[in-house]
Amino acid sequence: MSKVLVIGAGGAGSVAVHKMATCPEVFSHITLASRRVAKCEAVAASVLARSGVRVDVAELDADDTAATIALIQAVKPALVVNLALPYQDLSIMDACLATGVNYLDTANYEPRDEAKFEYSWQWAYQDRFREAGLMALLGSGFDPGVTSVFATYTKKHLLDRIDTLDILDCNGGDNGLPFATNFNPEINIREVTAPSRHWENGTWVEGPALAHKQVFNFDQVGERNMYLMYHEELESLAKFYPEINRIRFWMTFGESYLRHLEVLGNIGMTSIEPVMFEGREIIPLQFLKAMLPEPSSLGPKTRGKTNIGTIATGEKDGKPRTVYVLNICDHEEAYAETGNQAVSYTTGVPAMIGAAMMLTGKWKGEGVFNMEQLDPDPFMEMMNNQGLPWEVRDLPEPLDF
Numbered sequence: 001m002s003k004v005l006v007i008g009a010g011g012a013g014s015v016a017v018h019k020m021a022t023c024p025e026v027f028s029h030i031t032l033a034s035r036r037v038a039k040c041e042a043v044a045a046s047v048l049a050r051s052g053v054r055v056d057v058a059e060l061d062a063d064d065t066a067a068t069i070a071l072i073q074a075v076k077p078a079l080v081v082n083l084a085l086p087y088q089d090l091s092i093m094d095a096c097l098a099t100g101v102n103y104l105d106t107a108n109y110e111p112r113d114e115a116k117f118e119y120s121w122q123w124a125y126q127d128r129f130r131e132a133g134l135m136a137l138l139g140s141g142f143d144p145g146v147t148s149v150f151a152t153y154t155k156k157h158l159l160d161r162i163d164t165l166d167i168l169d170c171n172g173g174d175n176g177l178p179f180a181t182n183f184n185p186e187i188n189i190r191e192v193t194a195p196s197r198h199w200e201n202g203t204w205v206e207g208p209a210l211a212h213k214q215v216f217n218f219d220q221v222g223e224r225n226m227y228l229m230y231h232e233e234l235e236s237l238a239k240f241y242p243e244i245n246r247i248r249f250w251m252t253f254g255e256s257y258l259r260h261l262e263v264l265g266n267i268g269m270t271s272i273e274p275v276m277f278e279g280r281e282i283i284p285l286q287f288l289k290a291m292l293p294e295p296s297s298l299g300p301k302t303r304g305k306t307n308i309g310t311i312a313t314g315e316k317d318g319k320p321r322t323v324y325v326l327n328i329c330d331h332e333e334a335y336a337e338t339g340n341q342a343v344s345y346t347t348g349v350p351a352m353i354g355a356a357m358m359l360t361g362k363w364k365g366e367g368v369f370n371m372e373q374l375d376p377d378p379f380m381e382m383m384n385n386q387g388l389p390w391e392v393r394d395l396p397e398p399l400d401f
Contacts, residue, residue, distance in 0.1 A: 002028055002359045005075050007062050007092060008083030009034035011296040011340045012106065012141070014043045015348025016083060016355075018338040019386060021053035026356045031075045033060040034084075046339050062088040068095035077101060081355050083348070086110040086117060093125055093136060102134050102358060106141030106351050108232045110190070112272075117191075119235055123368060130367035137363070138370050140354030142308055142327075142346040143169055143249075144233035146388070148371040149379050150310040150325040151237060156376060158323045158392065159314035162244050165237065166311045166399060170252040171343060172221030173304035173331045179260035180293045189270050189285060192253075192261065197230035199238040199247040210258070214250065214401045218307040220328050226250040240372040264288065296344065299335040306331070306342045309390075313398040322395040327388050337387065346388065353382045 004027050006017055013032065020027040032040045032055050040057035047055050060071055062084045072080060072095055082092045082105040089109040096103040110117040122138055129136045139145050147167045155162055196207045212228035231249040238247055264270050269288045274281040309326025327346070334345035354371075357363035362378045371379075383390055 002026070002078035003031070003076060004029070004079050004081060004355060004359070005031045005033065005072060005077040006081045006083060007033050007060060007068075007088075008085075009036070009039035009043050010083065011299075011344025012347040012351060013083040014046070014296065015334075015338045015340050015345050016081060016351045017043055017055055018047055018050065018340075019349055019352040020355070021047045021051040021055065023352075023356065024053065026359055029056070031056040031058060031077065033058040033062075033071060035059070035061055050338075062092055065091045065094050065098075068092055069098050072096070072099040072101055079104060079355055079358055081351060082106075083351060087112045090121060093122065096134065096136070097125075097128055097132055100132065100134065103129075103136040104140055104351065104354055104358065105138060106145060106347055108138060108144070116194075117232055119232065119370070126368045133366050135358060135363075135365050136368045137354055137358060137374075138368065139233065139236070140351050140371060142350055143167060143231060144236070145350045145354070145371055146327065146346075146383070147308065147310055148233050148237060149376045150390070151241065151312065152372050152374075153376040153380055154310065154312045154323060154325060155241070158325075159312060159316050159321060162241065162312050162314040164246045164313045164398065165241075165244050165248075167231070167233070167247075167249045168216060168218070168226060168307075168309055168311065168326075169250065170216075170218040170221055170224055170226065170307045171304075172218065172224065172252075172307065173302045173342060175298045175301040175303075175341075177293060177298075177301070178256055180295075180298060189261070189264075189288070190272070191231070192229070192251075193265060193270055194230055196228045197234070198228065198249065199234055199244070201245060202242070210253070216250070216252075218252075219326070220305050221307050224252040225255075226252045236370040236372055240370065296340060299331075299339055299341045299344075302331040302335070302341040304331055305329060306346060308346065311395065311399060322398050324393040324395050325390060326393070327383070327390045329388065334387075349383075349386055349388050353379055353386060356382065 037059040044055040079102045086107045109121040210227045271284045306329045311324045313322045329342040331342040334342040363374045
């Protein structure tokens with residue numbers, strides 16, 4: 001049994017803490033910290049009502065490395081689970097190094113002043129974590145996270161060689177609102193408006209944002225338009241599986257979302273460049289975030305399902321094979337269990353599972369690790385037991401796009 005410190009009390013943090021509370025044999029004591037302690041208190045009250053487990057709370061500005069060090073020293077956790085903003089990854093990693101504590105996150109570092117997310121900043125910590133005898137696990141969410149575990153499972157059990165890999169992310173949920181994001185609006189919009197990028201024949205192929213569209217029939221959701229995007233697991237998959245000829249990421253968007261996004265972009269509201277307003281600088285995207293619904297408030301409004309998986313082509317026992325590994329998650333069931341919608345659920349549950357892998361020693365090492373480097377089997381087994389059951393389907397032929 002081990003103490004854990006969770007930083008970040010948004011939807012994913014709430015789900016992770018709710019799920020940790022159901023596994024006291026792994027998580028003996030949970031502390032939840034956030035810039036706004038009231039959010040932590042609300043999560044702690046929900047956990048107490050649902051499971052009878054008490055969660056300690058703390059106020060923390062995770063940009064302040066000294067304050068994070070002081071909190072870690074006070075809590076004395078075996079692991080820090082970073083579910084805060086990606087801007088804060090490096091300051092929290094620095095605090096873990098200063099206090100000799102292992103680290104886990106769900107999203108790679110992104111500087112505040114540039115819409116660019118990549119692993120280089122965190123991979124640069126490899127030697128420091130290894131020399132300190134500590135483990136840092138990057139990207140233990142769903143995508144990134146579970147999708148990389150699916151790829152590793154595919155290589156271990158389903159295909160002798162992977163030729164192509166497509167990641168398909170469909171949120172078929174409907175919250176009844178004309179424009180709302182299912183996770184942090186600032187991060188969501190920065191991702192969606194970035195140029196598309198995929199790996200093909202040993203190089204990156206770039207294109208305009210949301211320019212390449214395909215229709216796919218998602219089980220239990222139906223036909224949806226999905227768009228080629230860049231997503232962070234492409235970078236780690238290309239590094240650890242250089243033999244894969246092509247790796248792509250697709251995400252679905254509704255027409256209302258895209259219309260609103262286009263208008264907001266045209267008038268400059270998605271910009272991260274500061275502008276002067278009434279004598280002070282503001283960031284338009286941060287102002288827009290303040291005007292949009294808090295993602296954690298969408299739980300009671302959202303109906304429908306998510307469907308996220310990987311489709312890989314390759315060879316097994318000398319014969320061509322196409323395999324689809326996927327999870328389907330119900331928004332209403334996720335809300336009934338944790339008070340959060342399925343997008344938060346599919347991030348928070350893998351964060352909890354990754355933490356359990358580290359705390360039980362099923363995943364261990366010294367240095368900085370991505371999900372592709374670790375044994376998928378115990379993680380996949382725990383998914384089935386923690387509300388994210390998966391399945392493998394053989395497809396008659398590869399994707400035709």
